[in-house]
Amino acid sequence: MKASRDDLSYVMVQVVDQNGQLVPDAVVPVSFSIAGAAGIAAVGNANPKDVASFRQPRRDTFHGECVVVLRPAGKAGAVELKAWAPGLESDSVTLEIAGWHASLRI
Numbered sequence: 001m002k003a004s005r006d007d008l009s010y011v012m013v014q015v016v017d018q019n020g021q022l023v024p025d026a027v028v029p030v031s032f033s034i035a036g037a038a039g040i041a042a043v044g045n046a047n048p049k050d051v052a053s054f055r056q057p058r059r060d061t062f063h064g065e066c067v068v069v070l071r072p073a074g075k076a077g078a079v080e081l082k083a084w085a086p087g088l089e090s091d092s093v094t095l096e097i098a099g100w101h102a103s104l105r106i
Contacts, residue, residue: 001038001079001097003072008041011093013083015064026064028085032057034070037077037097042069072097 001009015026034040042054047062059066076099084090
């Protein structure tokens with residue numbers, strides 16, 4: 001990711017079985033936390049009947065999946081996203097945000 005506030009990253013979250021296979025009928029509440037140089041811009045699951053806020057750090061999975069959209073805070077650094085759900089092992093991912101600079105091009 002670049003440090004620009006316009007450079008969004010989409011992180012897919014899946015409920016998987018002990019063999020790493022997607023559990024397509026899983027509907028579980030997943031919670032998220034983030035630390036570092038970014039924030040959670042939105043969460044979603046593609047369920048047209050789910051009217052929960054996109055701005056909350058939690059989402060039920062739909063067909064075993066949901067997505068978290070990350071937005072850089074405007075500076076370089078590491079970002080750690082954690083996800084957890086009742087009865088499931090938690091997981092996390094670390095992303096690096098690269099610095100950026102503006103310049104003129106002629």
